[in-house]
Amino acid sequence: MITVFFFFPVVAALFMSFTDFDIYGLSDIGFVRFIGLSNYADLLNDPLFWTALKNTFYFVLVGGPLSIAVSLGAALLINSRLVRFKSFFRLMYFVPVVATLVSVAVVWRYIYHPRFGLLNFALDKIGIEPIDWLGDPVWAMPAIILLAVWKNFGFNMIIFIAGLQNIPEELYEAARIDGANAVSQFKSITLPMLAPTMLFVGIITMIGYFQLFAEPYVMTQGGPVNSTLSIVLYMYQEGFRWWNMGYSASLAFVLFLIIFIGTLIQLRVQKRGYEG
Amino acid sequence: MEAVKLRLVSTGLLFSLMLILNGGCAKDGDVTTVRFWVMGAEGEVVEQLIPIFEEEYPHIRVRIQKIPWTAAHEKLLTAYASNSTPDICQLGNTWIPEFEMLNALEALDSRVDESTIIDADDFFEGVWQTNIIDDRLYGIPWYVDTRVLFYRKDIFEKAGFSKPPETWQELYELSQNIKSLAGDTERYAILLPTNEWTPPVIFGLQAGSNLLRDSGTFGDFSSEEFREAFGYYAQYFYEGLAPVGVTQVTNIYQGITEGFFTMYITGPWNVGEFRRRLPGHMQDKWATAPLPGPDENYPGVSIAGGASLVVFNESDKKDEAWKLIEFFSRPEIQLKFNQLSGNLPPRLSTWEISDLKDDPHIRAFYQQLDHVVPLPQVPEWEQIAMKIQQYAEIVSMRRMTVAEALAALDDEVDRILDKRRWILSRSD
Numbered sequence: 001m002i003t004v005f006f007f008f009p010v011v012a013a014l015f016m017s018f019t020d021f022d023i024y025g026l027s028d029i030g031f032v033r034f035i036g037l038s039n040y041a042d043l044l045n046d047p048l049f050w051t052a053l054k055n056t057f058y059f060v061l062v063g064g065p066l067s068i069a070v071s072l073g074a075a076l077l078i079n080s081r082l083v084r085f086k087s088f089f090r091l092m093y094f095v096p097v098v099a100t101l102v103s104v105a106v107v108w109r110y111i112y113h114p115r116f117g118l119l120n121f122a123l124d125k126i127g128i129e130p131i132d133w134l135g136d137p138v139w140a141m142p143a144i145i146l147l148a149v150w151k152n153f154g155f156n157m158i159i160f161i162a163g164l165q166n167i168p169e170e171l172y173e174a175a176r177i178d179g180a181n182a183v184s185q186f187k188s189i190t191l192p193m194l195a196p197t198m199l200f201v202g203i204i205t206m207i208g209y210f211q212l213f214a215e216p217y218v219m220t221q222g223g224p225v226n227s228t229l230s231i232v233l234y235m236y237q238e239g240f241r242w243w244n245m246g247y248s249a250s251l252a253f254v255l256f257l258i259i260f261i262g263t264l265i266q267l268r269v270q271k272r273g274y275e276g
Numbered sequence: 277m278e279a280v281k282l283r284l285v286s287t288g289l290l291f292s293l294m295l296i297l298n299g300g301c302a303k304d305g306d307v308t309t310v311r312f313w314v315m316g317a318e319g320e321v322v323e324q325l326i327p328i329f330e331e332e333y334p335h336i337r338v339r340i341q342k343i344p345w346t347a348a349h350e351k352l353l354t355a356y357a358s359n360s361t362p363d364i365c366q367l368g369n370t371w372i373p374e375f376e377m378l379n380a381l382e383a384l385d386s387r388v389d390e391s392t393i394i395d396a397d398d399f400f401e402g403v404w405q406t407n408i409i410d411d412r413l414y415g416i417p418w419y420v421d422t423r424v425l426f427y428r429k430d431i432f433e434k435a436g437f438s439k440p441p442e443t444w445q446e447l448y449e450l451s452q453n454i455k456s457l458a459g460d461t462e463r464y465a466i467l468l469p470t471n472e473w474t475p476p477v478i479f480g481l482q483a484g485s486n487l488l489r490d491s492g493t494f495g496d497f498s499s500e501e502f503r504e505a506f507g508y509y510a511q512y513f514y515e516g517l518a519p520v521g522v523t524q525v526t527n528i529y530q531g532i533t534e535g536f537f538t539m540y541i542t543g544p545w546n547v548g549e550f551r552r553r554l555p556g557h558m559q560d561k562w563a564t565a566p567l568p569g570p571d572e573n574y575p576g577v578s579i580a581g582g583a584s585l586v587v588f589n590e591s592d593k594k595d596e597a598w599k600l601i602e603f604f605s606r607p608e609i610q611l612k613f614n615q616l617s618g619n620l621p622p623r624l625s626t627w628e629i630s631d632l633k634d635d636p637h638i639r640a641f642y643q644q645l646d647h648v649v650p651l652p653q654v655p656e657w658e659q660i661a662m663k664i665q666q667y668a669e670i671v672s673m674r675r676m677t678v679a680e681a682l683a684a685l686d687d688e689v690d691r692i693l694d695k696r697r698w699i700l701s702r703s704d
Binding site: 134 | 670
C-alpha cells in the first residue's frame with residue numbers, strides 16, 4: 001500500500017520534474033521532452049520563484065515564531081490557577097482551528113476592508129490612517145500572517161497545555177521556597193521542561209507554515225503584485241492552472257529540500273539547546 | 277506537498293464515487309441526464325430557461341453546474357485531465373484554440389450541415405470565425421461580447437462634457453476635470469481594475485499593436501505601439517485618475533452610485549446588472565458609449581469576445597447535448613436569454629425580431645461590434661493574458677517603469693511560447 005500510494009507518486013513526480021510535461025504533453029505524449037535539470041535551472045532565473053520563496057520565508061520566519069509565542073502565552077494563561085472557566089476558554093481558542101478557512105476568510109476580508117472594515121474603524125478611533133490591508137503590497141503579508149496566527153494558534157496551545165500539565169508541581173514549589181519569582185520560574189523550569197514539546201511544535205509549525213496555500217489562495221490569489229504568492233500557491237498555479245506539470249514538480253522538490261534542511265537545522269539547534 | 281497530494285487522492289476517490297452514483301441514476305427509466313457547465317452570471321439565468329427545454333424534451337434532464345469565471349479555466353483543464361469533462365459547456369472563444377489543441381472538443385460541422393435551426397450565415401461573421409480552427413468548427417456562438425464605456429451622464433455634464441469622449445486626449449482631459457471636481461474627497465474618474473486584462477489589451481489593440489509577432493510565437497509588447505498604449509494606461513494610475521489595487525471597490529454598482537468612480541470599461545452583461553442593481557434615481561443618470569480611439573477615427577476598436585457552446589469529445593450524450601445547443605440557438609430563446617442576462621445575441625435574426633437596436637444602452641454595443649478585432653488565436657493566450665494583467669498591476673503600483681515591465685513581459689511571454697515554437701518547427 002505504502003509503495004503504491006506514496007513511493008510511486010513521489011518517484012513519478014521526481015521523474016516528471018526532469019521533463020517539460022505540460023498541456024501539449026497532455027494532448028500527445030510525443031510532445032513531452034526529457035530536459036534533465038532545465039526546470040531547476042529555469043527556476044533560478046524565474047523572478048516569480050524568488051518572489052514566492054521570499055514571501056514564504058517571510059511568512060515562516062515571522063508567522064511561525066509569532067504563532068508559537070501566542071500559543072504558549074495562551075497555554076500559560078489557561079493553565080494558570082488564577083483563571084476560571086478553563087475549559088470554556090480552551091474551547092473558544094480552539095474554535096478557529098476547526099472553522100472552515102473559506103468561511104473564516106470571507107469574514108476576515110470584511111474586517112480588512114479599506115473603507116468599511118472593522119480593523120480600520122478601530123485604528124481610526126485611535127487616530128491611525130486607514131490601511132488597505134489586502135490591497136497594499138506592504139501590508140498584505142502581515143494581514144495574512146495575522147489571520148493565520150489567529151486561525152492556528154489553538155492547535156499548538158492544546159499541545160502546550162498537555163506539556164505544561166506534565167511538569168511536576170513540586171519543581172515550582174521548590175523554586176518558590178528558594179525565592180524564585182515568576183519570570184525566573186518560567187525561564188528555569190517551564191521552558192527547559194517544555195523543550196521536547198517545543199521541538200515538536202517548532203518542527204510541525206515550520207512544516208505547516210512552509211506549505212502556506214489556502215490563506216492567500218482564498219484571500220488574495222497571491223496578489224497584490226504577488227506579495228502573498230507562496231511557493232505552494234505558485235506550484236498550484238503552474239501545475240493546475242496552466243498545467244505546466246514538469247515545472248510544478250520541480251518546485252515541489254525544491255520546497256521538499258527546503259523543509260528537509262529546515263527540519264535538520266531545528267533538530268540540531270534545539271537538541272543542543274536542552275542537552276547543553 | 278503532503279496536503280496537496282492527499283487532497284488529490286481524496287478528490288479522485290470522490291470523483292469515482294460520483295461517477296458510480298451518476299451511472300446509477302443517469303438512465304433512470306428513459307431519462308438521460310446531460311451535464312452542462314455554465315460560468316459566471318449566465319449560470320443563474322440558464323436555470324430559468326432549462327424548464328422550457330425539459331418540457332419540450334421530457335426524456336432529457338439537464339444538470340447545471342455553475343462555475344465562477346476566476347476558477348473556470350483550471351476546473352476545465354483538471355476535468356479534462358481526469359476524464360470528467362461535462363457533456364456540454366460554455367467556453368470563452370479565446371479558450372477554443374487551447375481545448376481544440378487538446379483534442380477535447382467535438383467538431384460540429386456535419387451537425388450544423390444537417391441542422392434546420394442553425395444557419396452559419398445568420399451569425400455575426402467575425403464571431404463565427406473565432407470558433408473555426410483549421411477549417412473545422414468547434415463551437416456555436418452563444419452570445420457576443422465586446423467592451424464599451426459605461427459612464428455617469430450627470431457627472432460628465434458637471435465636468436463640462438455634453439457627449440462622451442471620442443479620442444484618448446478627450447478621455448484624459450475629461451478624467452482630469454472629474455478629478456478636480458471631487459476636490460479633497462477620494463474620488464476617481466475611471467475604474468481600470470488590475471484584475472482584468474482587457475483594459476491594457478484594448479488600449480494596445482487600439483494603438484495598432486498585434487500583441488504577438490511571427491505567427492504568435494513571440495511577444496511583441498516592447499513595440500512602439502504597445503509601449504505608447506501601456507504608457508497612456510499607466511498615466512491614469514500615476515495621476516490618481518484610476519484607483520490603484522482591486523480591494524478599494526468591492527462592489528462596482530455601489531461604487532458608481534456613490535460617484536467613487538465615473539467611468540468603467542465593461543461588457544454587455546453589465547447593462548442588465550446596472551438596471552437591476554443601481555437604485556431607481558440612478559437609472560436615468562448612466563449611459564454607454566463606444567470606446568474613444570487614439571486618433572480622430574471614432575470609435576476606437578474593442579475586442580471581439582463572446583462565448584460559445586461546445587460539446588466535449590468524451591461525452592456519450594452528444595446527441596442530447598446538440599439538442600440543447602440547437603435550443604439555445606433559436607432566435608426566440610436567444611431573445612429570452614438576452615432579456616434575462618443582457619448578453620447580446622450572436623444571430624442577426626434575433627436582432628431583427630427584437631427592439632435591441634433602439635435600446636439606448638445597447639446601441640453603443642451595436643456600433644462597437646462593427647469595430648472589433650480578434651485576439652491572438654494561440655492556446656497559450658489565457659496564460660499570456662494573465663501575464664499582461666500581472667505586469668499592468670506591477671506598473672500601476674510603480675514597482676517597475678513601463679519600459680522595464682514590457683521588457684520583462686516579453687521575456688516571460690517568449691518563455692511561455694517556447695514549446696509552441698518547438699512544436700511548430702517540428703511540424704514544418
